[in-house]
Amino acid sequence: MTGPVLSVRDLVVEIPTRRGVLRPVDRVSYDIAAGEILGVVGESGAGKSMTGNAVIGLLDRPARITAGEILLTGEPIHGLNGEALRRLRGRRMGMIFQDPLTSLNPLLTVGDQLTETILEHLPVSAAEARKRAIAALEEVGIPAARQRIGSYPHEFSGGMRQRVVIALALCAEPELIVADEPTTALDVSVQAQIIALLKRLCRERGVAVMLVTHDMGVIAEAADRVAVMYAGRLAELGPVREVVGNARHPYTAGLMASTPSASGGHRRLRQIPGAMPRLDAVPDGCPFHPRCERAEARCRQAPEPMLQTCDGRAACWFPVVADEEVPA
Amino acid sequence: MTALIRLERLTRDFDVSKPWLNRVIERLPRETLRAVSDVSLEIPAGSVYALVGESGSGKSTIGRIVAGLVRASGGTVEIDGVDTVSAAPARVSEVRRELQMIFQDPFASLNPRWKVRRIIAEPVAVRGESTEGLSERLLEQVGLSAADANKYPHEFSGGQRQRICIARALASNPKIIICDEPTSALDVSVQSQVLNLMSDLREELGLTYLFISHDLTVVQHMADRIGVLYLGALVEEAPRDRLFAEPKHPYTQMLFDAAPRMDAFGREVEPPKGEIPDAINPPPGCPYHPRCPMATEVCWTEVPQTRHIGETRVRCHHAE
Amino acid sequence: MSDHQVELQTRRTPGRFARAWDSDLAYSFRRTPVAVVSAAVVLILVLSAVFAPLVAPYDPFDPASLNLMNGFTPPGQPNALTGETFFLGTDDQGRDVFSTILYGMRISLFVGFSAVLLAMVIGVVFGLLAGYVGGWVDSFIMRIADIQLTFPAILVAMLIFGIAKGITPPEYRDQMAIWVLILAIGLSDWVQFARVVRGATLVERSRDYVLAARLVGQRPFAIMIRHILPNVLNPVLVIATISLALAIIAEATLSFLGVGAPPTRPSLGTLIRIGQGFMFSGEWWILLFPAATLLALALAINLLGDWLRDALNPRLR
Numbered sequence: 001m002t003g004p005v006l007s008v009r010d011l012v013v014e015i016p017t018r019r020g021v022l023r024p025v026d027r028v029s030y031d032i033a034a035g036e037i038l039g040v041v042g043e044s045g046a047g048k049s050m051t052g053n054a055v056i057g058l059l060d061r062p063a064r065i066t067a068g069e070i071l072l073t074g075e076p077i078h079g080l081n082g083e084a085l086r087r088l089r090g091r092r093m094g095m096i097f098q099d100p101l102t103s104l105n106p107l108l109t110v111g112d113q114l115t116e117t118i119l120e121h122l123p124v125s126a127a128e129a130r131k132r133a134i135a136a137l138e139e140v141g142i143p144a145a146r147q148r149i150g151s152y153p154h155e156f157s158g159g160m161r162q163r164v165v166i167a168l169a170l171c172a173e174p175e176l177i178v179a180d181e182p183t184t185a186l187d188v189s190v191q192a193q194i195i196a197l198l199k200r201l202c203r204e205r206g207v208a209v210m211l212v213t214h215d216m217g218v219i220a221e222a223a224d225r226v227a228v229m230y231a232g233r234l235a236e237l238g239p240v241r242e243v244v245g246n247a248r249h250p251y252t253a254g255l256m257a258s259t260p261s262a263s264g265g266h267r268r269l270r271q272i273p274g275a276m277p278r279l280d281a282v283p284d285g286c287p288f289h290p291r292c293e294r295a296e297a298r299c300r301q302a303p304e305p306m307l308q309t310c311d312g313r314a315a316c317w318f319p320v321v322a323d324e325e326v327p328a
Numbered sequence: 329m330t331a332l333i334r335l336e337r338l339t340r341d342f343d344v345s346k347p348w349l350n351r352v353i354e355r356l357p358r359e360t361l362r363a364v365s366d367v368s369l370e371i372p373a374g375s376v377y378a379l380v381g382e383s384g385s386g387k388s389t390i391g392r393i394v395a396g397l398v399r400a401s402g403g404t405v406e407i408d409g410v411d412t413v414s415a416a417p418a419r420v421s422e423v424r425r426e427l428q429m430i431f432q433d434p435f436a437s438l439n440p441r442w443k444v445r446r447i448i449a450e451p452v453a454v455r456g457e458s459t460e461g462l463s464e465r466l467l468e469q470v471g472l473s474a475a476d477a478n479k480y481p482h483e484f485s486g487g488q489r490q491r492i493c494i495a496r497a498l499a500s501n502p503k504i505i506i507c508d509e510p511t512s513a514l515d516v517s518v519q520s521q522v523l524n525l526m527s528d529l530r531e532e533l534g535l536t537y538l539f540i541s542h543d544l545t546v547v548q549h550m551a552d553r554i555g556v557l558y559l560g561a562l563v564e565e566a567p568r569d570r571l572f573a574e575p576k577h578p579y580t581q582m583l584f585d586a587a588p589r590m591d592a593f594g595r596e597v598e599p600p601k602g603e604i605p606d607a608i609n610p611p612p613g614c615p616y617h618p619r620c621p622m623a624t625e626v627c628w629t630e631v632p633q634t635r636h637i638g639e640t641r642v643r644c645h646h647a648e
Numbered sequence: 649m650s651d652h653q654v655e656l657q658t659r660r661t662p663g664r665f666a667r668a669w670d671s672d673l674a675y676s677f678r679r680t681p682v683a684v685v686s687a688a689v690v691l692i693l694v695l696s697a698v699f700a701p702l703v704a705p706y707d708p709f710d711p712a713s714l715n716l717m718n719g720f721t722p723p724g725q726p727n728a729l730t731g732e733t734f735f736l737g738t739d740d741q742g743r744d745v746f747s748t749i750l751y752g753m754r755i756s757l758f759v760g761f762s763a764v765l766l767a768m769v770i771g772v773v774f775g776l777l778a779g780y781v782g783g784w785v786d787s788f789i790m791r792i793a794d795i796q797l798t799f800p801a802i803l804v805a806m807l808i809f810g811i812a813k814g815i816t817p818p819e820y821r822d823q824m825a826i827w828v829l830i831l832a833i834g835l836s837d838w839v840q841f842a843r844v845v846r847g848a849t850l851v852e853r854s855r856d857y858v859l860a861a862r863l864v865g866q867r868p869f870a871i872m873i874r875h876i877l878p879n880v881l882n883p884v885l886v887i888a889t890i891s892l893a894l895a896i897i898a899e900a901t902l903s904f905l906g907v908g909a910p911p912t913r914p915s916l917g918t919l920i921r922i923g924q925g926f927m928f929s930g931e932w933w934i935l936l937f938p939a940a941t942l943l944a945l946a947l948a949i950n951l952l953g954d955w956l957r958d959a960l961n962p963r964l965r
Contacts, residue, residue, distance in 0.1 A: 018675055043515035043516065043517065043518075044486075044515055157603050158603075159603050160603070187382035187383055187542070187603075187604065188382060188542065188544075188583060188586045188587050189382065189582060189583065189586045189599075189600040189603070189604075190603055191586070191588070192585075192586035192587075192588070192599045192600060193599040193600065195588070195599075196599040197599075214515065214516070215588065216516065216590060217545075217587070217588030217589055217590055218588050220588065220589065220590045220591070221588045221589065244590055244591075254517065255516055255517055256590070258516055258517050258519070258520035259516055259520075259545065259590065260520070260523070260545040260546055260548065260549035268524050268527065269520035269523055269524055269549065270520065271517070271520040271521045271524055272517040272520075272521075273521075275485045275487055275488075275515075275517075275518060276515075276517075392859075395863055396863070397859055397862060397863060421865060424865075425865075428863070428864075429859075429860065429863050431856035431859065431860065432856070433856060436855040436856045436857065437855075437856035437857050437859075437860055438857055439857045439861075439875055439878075439879070440879065441878040441879055450860075450861065450864055450866070451864035454864050454865055454866050454870075455865075493860075496860065500864065
């Protein structure tokens with residue numbers, strides 16, 4: 001493959017409000033290659049869902065893209081709207097949301113929804129579309145797909161519904177899948193099944209996957225690379241092993257240390273003081289500096305550290321060095 | 329140590345039948361859902377007992393029965409030696425005063441129209457006792473400032489709201505706090521703050537926690553003793569280290585394997601089979617047998633009884 | 649998707665008025681011209697009705713000041729016999745139409761406000777009970793509501809009016825008419841309050857703060873009044889506004905049909921009934937001006953209610 005499937009360049013999303021313009025996504029850049037899973041992780045309000053929605057063109061008004069570009073295999077898609085965008089979604093981009101019921105029409109059988117999507121996007125006959133729909137359901141692990149194709153969404157369990165959504169996202173053979181918290185509403189055992197399924201499909205089909213989640217554990221298991229977001233900006237971007245194992249940004253490092261772990265026992269958890277700033281009160285300089293124990297004068301002033309201006313891995317003037325252990 | 333809370337063969341059925349007219353017309357039978365099935369456990373004073381399980385395991389229902397918000401269908405609940413089913417109502421409400429609760433969603437558990445001062449003091453005010461300075465003192469105890477008493481809940485972040493909930497739970501000087509998924513709505517960095525606060529308060533005030541969670545890492549961090557629930561039944565119970573070192577029940581083993589781990593990059597494991605069955609028509613015999621790799625014929629027909637293996641109590645025909 | 653819910657916070661703690669002015673509701677009001685205009689119309693009409701004795705040039709109910717010779721004076725023109733000029737003309741008995749409208753609006757508004765208040769109290773009480781207690785209490789209240797809803801409200805009001813009239817002694821009928829009107833309209837309108845409050849109560853009842861209150865031993869009555877009631881008031885406010893417009897229309901309808909306010913204390917509806925007799929004989933003003941006032945009042949209140957509904961709906965903001 002040449003070049004990344006998805007390329008996001010200096011993306012800015014803004015929401016005008018009566019008390020000023022908010023920037024839920026601020027100069028974010030990343031690429032996703034074919035067959036790669038990029039995990040986008042962050043706490044609530046970090047801008048991770050907003051980034052995903054910007055990519056698939058589902059920003060709710062009044063939020064809008066005000067700068068930067070989004071390229072799908074080199075073509076800009078950030079300016080598209082209406083019919084062009086609708087054709088792109090489904091055909092070249094698939095979506096998986098947290099709540100499977102929002103992506104399924106409760107009044108149509110899953111078979112109808114699958115064949116409709118296939119017929120709309122691919123030049124095949126109705127009989128062929130039905131065959132493909134059954135194949136898609138089989139591929140996502142729905143037992144007795146041939147019989148279940150006539151069932152309605154409410155007749156499936158939560159995990160099975162999410163499988164149907166994945167089948168729906170994949171049936172038109174898109175190049176990119178945006179999955180927004182796909183396992184958050186599911187139980188642990190079902191979550192493990194869905195993650196395994198996503199990984200398998202991504203590898204077999206060479207689809208690029210953007211996996212948006214707040215769960216570091218899910219990222220560690222599923223993603224190849226991970227982008228950590230904080231207050232709308234990228235805090236850290238790198239291969240998952242590196243970021244999880246050797247976090248460079250103090251925020252990522254703190255996040256890792258504050259997660260209760262198997263080895264920990266009853267010891268006190270390390271905690272990051274305070275909370276993420278509200279979008280109308282992002283501090284000058286590095287947005288993390290009020291909570292950061294490494295912060296120095298430079299961190300409090302503009303220009304703030306950005307991935308691009310630092311080492312491309314962590315947006316920090318004083319990153320944690322690899323051999324320096326974070327005090328536990 | 330004596331048990332502060334003792335559950336004996338606790339059972340709770342919910343009527344999930346269609347409305348009467350539908351049943352008559354469609355000739356449907358009454359349907360019940362057994363949310364809690366024959367659960368017995370003891371929580372010693374000053375300890376943290378955790379109930380873990382997936383959705384539909386009955387863990388929240390058990391918490392609410394102990395809190396007196398839901399009535400038991402069968403079995404007994406003893407708090408501080410008082411049987412809450414048979415004792416006089418006055419005596420029951422007296423022991424219930426020693427019990428408080430922290431809820432999952434800090435956005436729903438505070439009345440949005442009340443000021444924080446009034447919210448925190450409610451458990452004391454309802455008894456007609458003086459609440460002078462109480463909220464301010466408690467706010468400082470949970471790491472907020474006394475001035476916050478004049479604000480409304482919407483002015484706080486999720487983590488701060490959960491601190492307010494903790495302050496309210498502490499207002500009436502309880503001995504027992506039931507924590508129903510207290511951190512699952514919080515972000516990781518805030519979760520650690522709240523968990524630390526809860527640990528500190530337990531030490532300072534000698535509290536007993538009944539900790540309900542689906543998150544194994546949180547449970548492992550907080551609990552002394554852990555009970556694993558599946559479809560309303562307690563399938564395994566053991567001290568924390570014992571359980572994590574040597575899970576006996578196949579369901580517990582599956583849970584441990586399936587939980588995402590931070591050190592499990594690109595882990596390729598066989599994902600668990602199947603999903604939690606419908607609790608209205610649970611499978612006969614051992615409820616886990618359709619998903620269990622160890623299941624044999626006896627599991628299909630006979631409900632396993634609780635067995636003791638070392639310090640572990642387990643409900644499985646095959647566990648060793 | 650919590651990223652979407654960008655909360656805004658004011659960090660200052662200014663005075664009560666400044667806070668109200670700064671609130672999202674006030675902001676939305678300032679930004680909605682329809683709301684501002686409607687509010688202005690309602691305010692002017694209500695104030696001039698309340699202060700009718702000060703605003704009105706004549707007292708139409710003072711027989712001493714009436715001159716039958718002034719009858720049928722066209723608006724703005726001097727009377728052919730007496731030479732007096734009336735802003736909106738006079739009716740058949742020589743009463744100044746402008747003054748009768750002001751006094752009539754007083755009665756219309758009084759009946760409207762009182763009827764809505766009555767409907768609101770009944771509806772909120774039954775809605776809270778149905779939603780919080782549930783079970784057969786809920787079924788019982790809501791079935792009664794359903795039955796009442798199958799009849800048009802005006803029919804129910806006429807029925808209540810008829811019964812009340814039958815049991816009051818004839819000599820008190822005119823005095824009691826206003827109160828009977830309030831009772832009739834109020835009782836015919838409680839259902840929608842009850843339905844909305846019941847729905848909102850069902851939502852609030854299952855929230856954890858209600859559980860927390862039950863846990864600490866708050867009595868059901870205290871939970872309903874202190875916890876749930878303040879949280880279900882927003883929709884009640886919207887319905888009350890729109891109901892007010894409907895109640896004023898209902899009062900006018902009843903009075904127009906002759907079962908409402910008596911001619912001795914005419915409301916806008918009574919004035920319209922009197923005026924319609926002269927519509928085709930050339931004295932159009934006796935009908936037109938009261939009708940236009942009624943329309944303006946009802947429309948402005950209704951538009952205000954529409955704006956309030958949108959502004960208080962968090963999903964539309």
